Amino acid sequence: MCLLPICGDYLVTGYVNDSSNKVRVIHSWIETENNVIDYCSNLVISKENNYQLMNPEILSVIKKEDYLKDANSKFLNSLIGCKFYCLFRDELYSNGLLNFNNEDSIQKRLK
Numbered sequence: 001m002c003l004l005p006i007c008g009d010y011l012v013t014g015y016v017n018d019s020s021n022k023v024r025v026i027h028s029w030i031e032t033e034n035n036v037i038d039y040c041s042n043l044v045i046s047k048e049n050n051y052q053l054m055n056p057e058i059l060s061v062i063k064k065e066d067y068l069k070d071a072n073s074k075f076l077n078s079l080i081g082c083k084f085y086c087l088f089r090d091e092l093y094s095n096g097l098l099n100f101n102n103e104d105s106i107q108k109r110l111k
Helices: 047-054 064-070 074-078 082-094 103-110
Strands: 010-017 024-031 035-038 043-046 057-063
Touching: 010 047, 010 064, 010 082, 024 047, 024 082, 035 047, 043 047, 057 064, 057 082, 064 082
Parallel strands: none
Antiparallel strands: 010 024, 010 057, 024 035, 035 043
């Protein structure tokens, strides 16, 4: 995810076809206006070609600005993993767990 601030606009997570085209897996990638950057596959491909190839079912889209706002949280860096964040960022935020103005209140909510 550290490539997002440098070269992307969105962090996208969804179900995609695996390489055998027989199984759907959860996967995250970076998108720009026209391209997909798949850092796991070391691939930069046009958005159109990637969507034809992978047939994604989008579960979550995180804007670069939101990711940068979230990235400095102690909660995010120590208590949840990257995949969980990618999948449930909006839910965490709406439940007050990504309210970074008061890290102490987050700890109290978790207890």
